[in-house]
Amino acid sequence: MNIAVLLKQVPDTEARLKIRDGSVDHTDVKMVPNPFDEFAVEEAIRIREKSGSGQVTIYCLGQEKAKEAVKWAFSVGADQGFLLKDPAFDNSDLLGAAKVLAAALKKEHYDLILCGKQAVDDDAGQVAQAVAELLDLPHVGTVHKMELSEDKKSVVCYRDFEGGVEVVQSSLPAVISAEKGLNEVRYASLKGIMAAKKKSLVEMDLAALGLSAADIGAAGAQLEIRGLEMPPVRAAGKIIDGASPQEKVANLVKLLREEAKVI
């Protein structure tokens, strides 16, 4: 099975972020593979291992530094990758990013395209759906369990939805986005890290993808960021007094009723 995985490099969730000149300052911020995309990479490798043949190909839209994320994917078993890199791609909005990724993916046939449900920087969670629409493929999102059919022509996915768990059956090829819980991501072995150095990582730019600069990147972005702000700081409130648990609870309940008015 030929599987593509969309991988993004993002700031670590622990990183303290600063706003500088109206945008988020990435200098000195630790960059990591997007945690949700890691589940996608792991799942792709497991499927390839189980099926005994096929390739796992990484697609990463990013700048030079993002190669580290692709190298991580190589070290845990992905076979080859593409870095979609061009100044014209920078500052794309979600649709622009999806157009770039779709243009690259179109060049090959994939039985399955896997991706994380959202990137932990923009938190939009739309790229997988948009890529699916642009490639005219079905998409199943926030999947925490998936089972390929014997004939590899369809897949059964489990995902949370309002009201419970939905079981969704899709034909292949399809785009599937991974939710936490899909699997446990393996650690890279020393052998894997060494092998990663030899795997093919090819850069693709605007010309290679045959795209028009007007459609993508900052030029094509339809969402304009007018300003960034830090969220309001929640001030610490009060610690409730009381000589016993009963007293503390009574005081809390009184405050929730009379002061906060939430019950």
Place this chain on the structure above:
Amino acid sequence: MANVLTIAEQRKGELRRISFELIGAAREIANSTGGTVASVLLGSNVTGLAATLGHYGADTVYVAEHADLDMYSAEGYTRVIAEIIRQKQPDVVILGGSALGKDLGGRLSAKLGIALASDCINFKVVDNGRIMVKRPIYGGRILANVTFKSNPQMFALRPNIIKPMDQDTGRACSVEKIAADPGPIRARTVEIKEKAAGKKELTEADVVVSGGRGLKGPEHFKMLDDLADVLGGAVGASRAVVDAGWIGHDQQVGQTGKVVNPTLYIAAGISGAIQHLAGMTSSKVIVAINKDADAPIFKVADYGIVDDLFAIVPVLTEELAKIKA
């Protein structure tokens, strides 16, 4: 003048509350610009629900019925809604930040070639019918104010941000049936495993009671279930206990879990790591119960009890039960 179109959600013949929240938001925009509010309702045999959308403020309801729309599917909904948007040319489109809205939005955005601003926590009208939205990024560590170059301007509103208007059963609306062709559907829902009866959806709950490592074991979540039941709320959890297998990941609150927006959030035995706070700091009132006076959660809690949660929680449940009785 901004005419606003909202996407209603129904499940098994019942309208979901988010549908009314979106109409409330649309009314704010329409009223301040002299525009109208329409709602799109998809399903099979759902015309009877249209009047209720009117009660909550819709001027017009576009009803698209088809057997293949009975269950939600991204492909079916995208085709039909895109066609309605092309026909009716609204200025603003609002989706819910529900599981359905999140599944649908990206597809709709690509089909129409217009941007979508997702998970918005605020919106306002600026310069004449243009909308500025506020959305959290980087797990809520930063907020972005965003405007649109595209038309229609499309955004998704987080659940529980806008209170629906009061239902006015005297308020009429016009109902227009739209011929719907969902087209081929390749990803279909074949089964729904319902949540246990009474188990509320975290992201839409008005009250959330969450537990962390301080609970000492999975069996103690029962104590939080009882407290949540008395309050009519949902139960959440920190990442630590989800990773430990004490509770399902669908109940994790936090940056890689769910973002909740309740009126009341009670955190029991949770220390308050940044990633957990990312999932709940927009709660209106936060109560923390923790043995450790230095737990970071006390820095954001409105009310804190430094004590053993095993002593406090059952007493709290009992006190609240007395009040509610």
